[in-house]
Amino acid sequence: MSRLHFASALLPSGWANDVQVVITAGAIADVTPDVPPAAGDERHDVALPGLASLHSHAFQRGMAGLAELRGNSTDTFWTWRETMYRFALAMTPDDVTAVATLVYVEMLEQGFTRVGEFHYLHHDRDGSHYDDPAEMAARIAQAAEASGIGLTLLPSFYAHGSFGGAAPHDGQRRFICSVDQFAKLMAASRKTIATLPGANIGIAPHSLRAVAPDELSAVIPLAEGGPVHIHAAEQVKEVEDCLAWSGRRPVQWLLEHAPVDRRWCVIHATHMTDQEVSALAKTGAVAGLCPITEASLGDGIFPARDFLDAGGLFGIGTDSNVLVGAADELRQLEYGQRLKHRARNVLSGGAGRSTGRTLFDAAVAGGAQAMAQPAVGLSPGARADIVTLDGSHPSLAGRARDAVIDGWIFAAGSTAIDCVWAGGNKVVEGGRHKLRQAARERFNAAVRRLVA
Numbered sequence: 054m055s056r057l058h059f060a061s062a063l064l065p066s067g068w069a070n071d072v073q074v075v076i077t078a079g080a081i082a083d084v085t086p087d088v089p090p091a092a093g094d095e096r097h098d099v100a101l102p103g104l105a106s107l108h109s110h111a112f113q114r115g116m117a118g119l120a121e122l123r124g125n126s127t128d129t130f131w132t133w134r135e136t137m138y139r140f141a142l143a144m145t146p147d148d149v150t151a152v153a154t155l156v157y158v159e160m161l162e163q164g165f166t167r168v169g170e171f172h173y174l175h176h177d178r179d180g181s182h183y184d185d186p187a188e189m190a191a192r193i194a195q196a197a198e199a200s201g202i203g204l205t206l207l208p209s210f211y212a213h214g215s216f217g218g219a220a221p222h223d224g225q226r227r228f229i230c231s232v233d234q235f236a237k238l239m240a241a242s243r244k245t246i247a248t249l250p251g252a253n254i255g256i257a258p259h260s261l262r263a264v265a266p267d268e269l270s271a272v273i274p275l276a277e278g279g280p281v282h283i284h285a286a287e288q289v290k291e292v293e294d295c296l297a298w299s300g301r302r303p304v305q306w307l308l309e310h311a312p313v314d315r316r317w318c319v320i321h322a323t324h325m326t327d328q329e330v331s332a333l334a335k336t337g338a339v340a341g342l343c344p345i346t347e348a349s350l351g352d353g354i355f356p357a358r359d360f361l362d363a364g365g366l367f368g369i370g371t372d373s374n375v376l377v378g379a380a381d382e383l384r385q386l387e388y389g390q391r392l393k394h395r396a397r398n399v400l401s402g403g404a405g406r407s408t409g410r411t412l413f414d415a416a417v418a419g420g421a422q423a424m425a426q427p428a429v430g431l432s433p434g435a436r437a438d439i440v441t442l443d444g445s446h447p448s449l450a451g452r453a454r455d456a457v458i459d460g461w462i463f464a465a466g467s468t469a470i471d472c473v474w475a476g477g478n479k480v481v482e483g484g485r486h487k488l489r490q491a492a493r494e495r496f497n498a499a500v501r502r503l504v505a
């Protein structure tokens with residue numbers, strides 16, 4: 054058991070002062086506001102619940118910044134994808150462990166205490182299948198265990214190169230499964246995470262490009278009630294190809310043909326008509342937004358103002374992990390809307406409301422729903438995922454309550470994070486994860502070899 058005391062803490066009911074939190078067996082056992090610190094309490098300034106990065110492809114951290122050299126033609130998502138495939142094809146299981154461990158360490162240092170790993174690098178470098186179909190999933194689980202981050206493993210089903218069941222191309226050979234192979238991979242993955250504290254599992258049909266309609270129907274039951282994540286409508290070309298294939302746009306097709314509900318997380322959903330925006334919001338599904346990656350890849354700007362006005366739920370993900378930051382993702386989300394609508398505080402939810410607080414609350418709730426975490430935030434029964442901010446940071450000076458969150462997201466960024474507990478373990482102190490140095494050395498050795 055450990056006892057923490059915070060001068061102020063953001064609880065599900067709102068801000069409270071002098072809050073004591075008791076942790077037992079990795080979970081929050083008790084939360085008591087308005088009590089003075091007791092002898093033996095570990096004391097901190099400001100406590101927030103941890104966030105989920107609900108959409109990550111950990112291995113892509115290895116190529117962060119390596120696709121910023123302009124090619125001969127108009128540089129698009131599709132040329133970035135070629136670089137990504139080359140990188141993916143070279144990585145060994147040990148490389149994946151090294152890269153994923155570092156990116157999870159970085160996520161924790163940024164205030165992410167859970168990751169939704171949309172995992173599709175399943176097979177060996179030549180495309181042959183490992184003896185254990187969950188070989189690579191086990192590497193993700195190892196990285197989660199070493200770093201302490203909560204893992205929601207989302208094995209991805211990927212079968213085709215484009216709409217209409219087109220054959221995959223050679224660069225996709227490590228991702229490809231039949232439905233039967235994927236069922237075995239799911240069973241093995243379940244076994245792999247069974248002993249990992251705080252881990253759970255869902256499925257991720259990759260996209261309507263990679264999954265045919267009959268396959269989508271066949272794989273959804275393999276989630277066994279867990280979350281279902283799918284990429285949709287990230288790129289204009291994808292929308293055009295989907296229209297050519299089906300006469301429907303990707304989100305429209307999903308809403309008409311798939312049982313989209315609160316278990317679902319639609320990743321990106323960047324390009325939607327007004328009708329799609331309101332229809333997706335009504336399903337209760339979470340929009341999985343990855344504003345930094347979407348900006349990096351030139352995807353477009355998610356219609357966040359209209360989606361939130363329609364009651365839509367969202368969470369945030371670090372996706373390509375080109376830059377890992379919780380405050381950065383939320384700031385980019387709001388700044389995209391400011392640039393689009395030429396206005397300020399677009400997503401605050403109304404006059405007198407803090408933009409940072411509104412975004413943070415929504416991302417905590419949407420992240421928990423998309424990761425199938427029943428208890429949310431700093432409340433009894435929830436996993437003890439807690440982030441403290443450094444009250445002495447210049448961007449937080451003189452601030453209280455919501456203004457602290459605004460100071461963190463819009464001014465300080467990650468430098469304001471002090472300590473992070475994940476599953477009750479204090480893994481970050483003074484802004485540094487205890488494995489930072491070792492994880493960097495192992496990552497650097499792997500990446501130096503991969504880019505050589």
Ligand SMILES: [Zn+2]
Binds near residue numbers: 110171320372373
């Ligand atoms: Zn993705």
